[in-house]
Amino acid sequence: MHPLLEKEGFIVDIDGVVGKSKTPIVEGVKAVKRLKEMGKKIIFVSNNSTRSRRILLDRLKSFGLDVTEDEILVATYATARFISKERPGAKVFTTGEKGLMEELELAGLKLVDYDVAEYLVVGSNRGINFDLMTKALRACLRGIRYVATNPDRVFPSEDGPIPGTGMIIGALYWMTGREPDVIVGKPSKVIMEEALNTLGLKSEDVAVVGDQIDVDVAAGKAIGAETLLVLTGVTTKENLQKMINRHGLRPDYVLDSLYSIFEG
CATH class of the missing domain: 3.40.50.1000 (HAD superfamily/HAD-like)
Structure with missing residues (x-):
């Protein structure tokens, strides 16, 4: 069993992990379904700044995922909450x-x-x-x-x-x-700490999953969580080492897709 499957919760990016715009990434969708079947807590944290929670909820449902609005934390919503609390x-x-x-x-x-x-x-x-x-x-x-x-x-x-x-x-x-x-968005602690609060978990109890080193991996490290980089989005097998060198960060785990967590 992959070590990350021992985690209670998963903070999962959307674009590049479970979908690319309106197109689902089949392996990512299958993985989320399986994690939910295992009883894992999941929150989708997206830096998408053009979509509301309502729009992303419809998109995830179109991928065949059974999710609620409470499981989505998007940069647009988090930004609005941040400002409304401040002023x-x-x-x-x-x-x-x-x-x-x-x-x-x-x-x-x-x-x-x-x-x-x-x-x-x-x-x-x-x-x-x-x-x-x-x-x-x-x-x-x-x-x-x-x-x-x-x-x-x-x-x-x-x-x-x-x-x-x-x-x-x-x-x-x-x-x-x-x-x-x-x-507000990743890798800022603002959105990541809100994700932890929503899950009701500590950083050591979650894995942060994404496709970008400077965004998702950096976000996980900012809160002290273990990180999984998947190669289904911006980062690929071809540019992986280049991205690691450029950003000076190394993810804890690198897999071809999120579903690879079940394959060895």
Whole structure:
């Protein structure tokens, strides 16, 4: 039996582990089903900054997974919760898409234009354009609280990597020299500690599963949990060593897919 099967809980990434956008990763889906049958506690923690919990719940169900909204912790929701706790009813300008906007509004935050906002919330946007970047730039220069949903440079999709939220963070840094005041998503402790609280487990009782060393493995190490890197997403057999060298981190375990945990 694989040592990680002794863990009580699993913090599992979505994109690159159980799916790539709307396409399921069969081995990952099978593994989650089997872990649930074994009575393992599972929470899906995703840095997806364009989707709400509702959207991701529908997607996971379309993969054939029996999950509830309480088992999903996505960067959009975690960001909205973080800001609403820090400043209830705050005025927010965001670069994000409808999924992020939905979670911000559900948390009681007010979506406003850049010139009256109290928070700049940066999330990925597949329709990013010059006007939106101009507003984000001006909000950043105003010196208001700057929160990023996640730091991902790239994101896995059906036909290969696509730009992540890091594209906007990087552009703002290049223009202003300013980095986010807070990053909520992995590898930040903000989202990971909320995941542990939701599971009701300690870090030594869980395994963190993902496909990116600088995001998922780093997140696991940030809370002192053991990490499993799967090669079904951004990290592959071909670039594995390059990624380890680049980020200076080594996962505790590397497997071809999440289902490989049952195969030896």
